[in-house]
Amino acid sequence: xxxxxxxxxxxxxxxxxSMTLQCAQDMNHEYMSWYxxxxxxxxxxxxxxxxxxxxDQGEVxxxxxxxxxxxxxxxxxxxxxxxxxxxxxxCASSFHPLDSRETQYFGPGTRLLVL
Amino acid sequence: xxxxxxxxDQVNVAEGNPLTVKCTYSVSGNxxxxxxxxxxxxxxxxxxxxxxxDNLVKGSYGFEAEFNKSQTSFHLKKPSALVSDSALYFxxxxxxxxxxxxxxxxxxxxxxx
Numbered sequence: 001x002x003x004x005x006x007x008x009x010x011x012x013x014x015x016x017x018s019m020t021l022q023c024a025q026d027m028n029h030e031y032m033s034w035y036x037x038x039x040x041x042x043x044x045x046x047x048x049x050x051x052x053x054x055x056d057q058g059e060v061x062x063x064x065x066x067x068x069x070x071x072x073x074x075x076x077x078x079x080x081x082x083x084x085x086x087x088x089x090x091c092a093s094s095f096h097p098l099d100s101r102e103t104q105y106f107g108p109g110t111r112l113l114v115l
Numbered sequence: 116x117x118x119x120x121x122x123x124d125q126v127n128v129a130e131g132n133p134l135t136v137k138c139t140y141s142v143s144g145n146x147x148x149x150x151x152x153x154x155x156x157x158x159x160x161x162x163x164x165x166x167x168x169d170n171l172v173k174g175s176y177g178f179e180a181e182f183n184k185s186q187t188s189f190h191l192k193k194p195s196a197l198v199s200d201s202a203l204y205f206x207x208x209x210x211x212x213x214x215x216x217x218x219x220x221x222x223x224x225x226x227x228x
Binding site: 004031033035040041042043044045048050056058059090092097102103104105106107108109 | 121147157160161205207209214215216217219220221
């Protein structure tokens with residue numbers, strides 16, 4: 001199986017533009033999450049989902065929307081891009097937190113530059 | 116709310132020497148603790164986790180971590196470092212009363228030949 005896939009790998013946006021970062025997994029994982037990685041800040045949780053139809057906010061949700069209509073997909077939407085959203089975005093999936101198999105699998109990342 | 120701290124931005128160790136990467140945490144309930152590694156221009160890879168039971172957890176690539184409840188720590192260790200261990204290491208925590216997994220800022224490990 002492909003694991004966790006993310007598209008695109010790299011994107012340049014202008015301030016105010018919108019876009020969707022795609023994330024898909026084929027491991028039948030209930031739990032999916034989005035993180036952003038910035039130098040000196042580590043990984044910060046943006047949004048997460050414990051199953052289809054259920055989403056919740058993480059540490060830094062402002063400026064981002066998510067939805068979870070299927071188990072496989074968890075897209076992240078930037079509504080109006082700002083330079084502060086320049087970052088590397090990682091999607092991750094795992095079995096439900098109450099499952100002993102809980103271990104997050106990460107995608108390869110999307111590098112976003114907002115001008 | 117849970118939080119995790121990695122007090123060292125960088126750790127330098129000579130090849131063959133033991134290494135330790137520090138992590139401390141704060142939770143309201145019981146902690147679920149994880150270590151991940153990131154190699155240059157790559158995503159994160161799971162190393163090991165603590166849920167319950169034995170305080171010494173063994174993981175991938177010869178790494179292990181020791182859970183210390185009284186010191187709220189979960190330090191990553193390896194008896195003999197390899198140059199190939201050079202990477203960025205992240206500690207993460209989940210409170211058993213929450214679904215969020217929170218990561219630390221990361222520690223860059225340099226193994227010197």
